[in-house]
Amino acid sequence: xxxxxxxxxxxxxxxxxxxxxxxxxxxxxxxxxxxxxxxxxxxxxxxxxxxxxxxxxxxxxxxxxxxxxxxxxxxxxxxxxxxxxxxxxxxxxxxxxxxxxxxxxxxxxxxxxxxxxxxxxxxxxxxxxxxxxxxxxxxxxxxxxxxxxxxxxxxxxxxxxxxxxxxxxxxxxxxxxxxxxxxxxxxxxxxxxxxxxxxxxxxxxxxxxxxxxxxxxxxxxxxxxxxxxxxxxxxxxxxxxxxxxxxxxxxxxxxxxxxxxxxxxxxxxxxxxxxxxxxxxxxxxxxxxxxxxxxxxxxxxxxxxxxxxxxxxxxxxxxxxxxxxxxxxx
Amino acid sequence: xxxxxxxxxxxxxxxxxxxxxxxxxxxxxxxxxxxxxxxxxxxxxxxxxxxxxxxxxxxxxxxxxxxxxxxxxxxxxxxxxxxxxxxxxxxxxxxxxxxxxxxxxxxxxxxxxxxxxxxxxxxxxxxxxxxxxxxxxxxxxxxxxxxxxxxxxxxxxxxxxxxxxxxxxxxxxxxxxxxxxxxxxxxxxxxxxxxxxxxxxxxxxxxxxxxxxxxxxxxxxxxxxxxxxxxxxxxxxxxxxxxxxxxxxxxxxxxxxxxxxxxxxxxxxxxxxxxxxxxxxxxxxxxxxxxxxxxxxxxxxxxxxxxxxxxx
Numbered sequence: 001x002x003x004x005x006x007x008x009x010x011x012x013x014x015x016x017x018x019x020x021x022x023x024x025x026x027x028x029x030x031x032x033x034x035x036x037x038x039x040x041x042x043x044x045x046x047x048x049x050x051x052x053x054x055x056x057x058x059x060x061x062x063x064x065x066x067x068x069x070x071x072x073x074x075x076x077x078x079x080x081x082x083x084x085x086x087x088x089x090x091x092x093x094x095x096x097x098x099x100x101x102x103x104x105x106x107x108x109x110x111x112x113x114x115x116x117x118x119x120x121x122x123x124x125x126x127x128x129x130x131x132x133x134x135x136x137x138x139x140x141x142x143x144x145x146x147x148x149x150x151x152x153x154x155x156x157x158x159x160x161x162x163x164x165x166x167x168x169x170x171x172x173x174x175x176x177x178x179x180x181x182x183x184x185x186x187x188x189x190x191x192x193x194x195x196x197x198x199x200x201x202x203x204x205x206x207x208x209x210x211x212x213x214x215x216x217x218x219x220x221x222x223x224x225x226x227x228x229x230x231x232x233x234x235x236x237x238x239x240x241x242x243x244x245x246x247x248x249x250x251x252x253x254x255x256x257x258x259x260x261x262x263x264x265x266x267x268x269x270x271x272x273x274x275x276x277x278x279x280x281x282x283x284x285x286x287x288x289x290x291x292x293x294x295x296x297x298x299x300x301x302x303x304x305x306x307x308x309x310x311x312x313x314x315x316x317x318x319x320x321x322x323x324x325x326x327x328x329x330x
Numbered sequence: 331x332x333x334x335x336x337x338x339x340x341x342x343x344x345x346x347x348x349x350x351x352x353x354x355x356x357x358x359x360x361x362x363x364x365x366x367x368x369x370x371x372x373x374x375x376x377x378x379x380x381x382x383x384x385x386x387x388x389x390x391x392x393x394x395x396x397x398x399x400x401x402x403x404x405x406x407x408x409x410x411x412x413x414x415x416x417x418x419x420x421x422x423x424x425x426x427x428x429x430x431x432x433x434x435x436x437x438x439x440x441x442x443x444x445x446x447x448x449x450x451x452x453x454x455x456x457x458x459x460x461x462x463x464x465x466x467x468x469x470x471x472x473x474x475x476x477x478x479x480x481x482x483x484x485x486x487x488x489x490x491x492x493x494x495x496x497x498x499x500x501x502x503x504x505x506x507x508x509x510x511x512x513x514x515x516x517x518x519x520x521x522x523x524x525x526x527x528x529x530x531x532x533x534x535x536x537x538x539x540x541x542x543x544x545x546x547x548x549x550x551x552x553x554x555x556x557x558x559x560x561x562x563x564x565x566x567x568x569x570x571x572x573x574x575x576x577x578x579x580x581x582x583x584x585x586x587x588x589x590x591x592x593x594x595x596x597x598x599x600x601x602x603x604x605x606x607x608x609x610x611x612x613x614x615x616x617x618x619x620x621x622x623x624x625x626x627x628x629x630x631x632x633x634x635x636x637x638x639x640x641x642x
Contacts (some may be wrong), residue, residue, distance in 0.1 A: 134481050143480060190462050196505040323641065
């Protein structure tokens with residue numbers, strides 16, 4: 001947490017220095033008052049305050065009380081023998097209610113971490129969340145539900161351990177783009193969730209470079225023993241997991257009916273043109289032919305290929321794919 | 331320094347009083363306000379804003395028994411304070427770890443831990459191995475909507491060009507997107523709304539606890555596409571070859587796995603209430619999947635493909 005002083009907030013409002021100190025004091029005072037002379041180091045660690053700042057704040061607290069400020073109406077705040085004492089602060093009996101932003105931080109973070117495979121659904125995090133939700137008047141799952149993505153738990157656990165211990169693994173991986181299974185030897189770095197999916201980031205020896213593998217496409221993973229090659233360590237800044245199309249990927253131009261407009265929202269299309277009938281004309285970068293085949297077969301009559309890069313096929317490619325798949329049924 | 335002292339004394343006065351106190355009474359009771367009337371007004375307004383910013387409910391009320399009517403202020407203790415959640419140290423530490431590991435983009439809220447009694451210093455997430463959670467995307471309306479969910483207050487927002495009014499039940503994060511689940515007051519039914527389709531400026535209205543939440547859990551979005559329908563469920567069997575079998579089983583769940591063959595292929599059994607969703611699933615498997623039965627679902631896929639192929 002940052003030290004005292006003005007702190008910029010992402011939403012553009014900046015907290016005045018006295019506002020932030022006030023927030024902290026309104027939490028610190030009831031806590032200290034409720035505990036029997038806690039040690040100054042404990043107070044400073046808990047409230048992220050230096051001993052000098054604490055002393056200065058307690059000097060202010062000493063001047064706080066209720067009208068007419070006779071001695072019996074003043075808060076007493078002292079530091080003696082490295083212990084902090086606050087008395088006669090009944091009007092600050094409890095810390096303030098959680099604001100929406102604060103509650104959201106706690107509930108969303110807690111629910112998200114609970115969604116990570118391997119987190120004990122009955123452990124301290126779950127119990128803490130439940131207690132918190134109770135003071136908010138609800139069950140935590142009733143407020144916010146977080147799904148970070150599906151995964152195969154044993155594979156997930158193995159990859160986590162392998163990453164921690166810097167051990168190479170062999171993966172049985174289904175490549176969506178190439179539409180086939182292959183075996184890869186990978187030095188795992190991190191397991192990360194992004195945009196609702198789980199990924200393994202690591203060094204792929206087959207590809208000779210850093211790669212992200214979707215964990216739900218890893219059919220099996222095994223620890224490798226007896227490898228003589230050194231483990232390729234994670235770079236300081238691991239590459240972004242998110243797929244970013246590059247400029248020289250082949251494009252397809254599609255005329256989408258109104259019912260297929262969702263394509264423009266779900267895929268990184270460039271060049272969107274509204275059509276009179278409520279449809280769209282879009283240009284879509286294509287990472288691989290199977291990706292395009294899936295999309296077109298799924299959309300069916302809701303999409304028409306206007307133009308396609310020759311490397312991907314010709315405009316009749318939908319009919320060809322459909323005929324190929326149909327052969328299985330006839 | 332002086333301002334901090336004044337704010338603390340103002341808060342103390344507002345919390346301790348039974349009757350609302352007028353601005354004039356507060357000026358007399360709270361040290362540190364300027365003598366000059368206009369300066370006092372300005373300072374008092376700023377102080378009220380500071381307290382409201384911290385979430386303290388501070389609205390003017392009429393002081394009872396005074397004529398002509400006089401506005402006063404007080405903070406009701408039951409509205410101001412956080413009841414003690416009685417967290418054990420390990421529970422508090424777990425929450426702190428969660429908040430350190432999982433960030434919600436653009437949402438700052440670590441002051442929450444001060445209100446929970448702060449945390450011990452040795453709570454650091456380990457590196458390597460510990461699953462990293464990329465910052466969850468947040469949305470400009472997320473905090474407001476969450477407030478509505480917690481307080482059970484209705485919310486209004488612009489959605490695809492129309493103004494909507496909803497009783498918010500829950501927020502879901504699925505497939506990398508935020509959804510609001512709630513009761514659409516215009517259409518009188520439960521709906522899910524994507525936050526990235528909402529206009530900025532969603533606002534709460536009405537009183538807290540304005541509605542009850544449904545008894546049964548709102549089904550939300552964990553249903554697969556072929557389950558999202560009103561049709562009578564039909565049991566379909568799908569053959570998936572060895573290449574796609576593992577990811578297909580992961581997607582539909584072990585309970586759908588009916589047979590496993592020696593060559594690595596599998597047969598899945600799915601309860602289908604939405605034919606379009608089912609067809610999309612099967613076609614997504616390309617050459618690796620085939621509908622075995624029932625005949626009508628198999629025929630549906632065949633006629634879809636035949637139309638696309640330009641064949642009879």
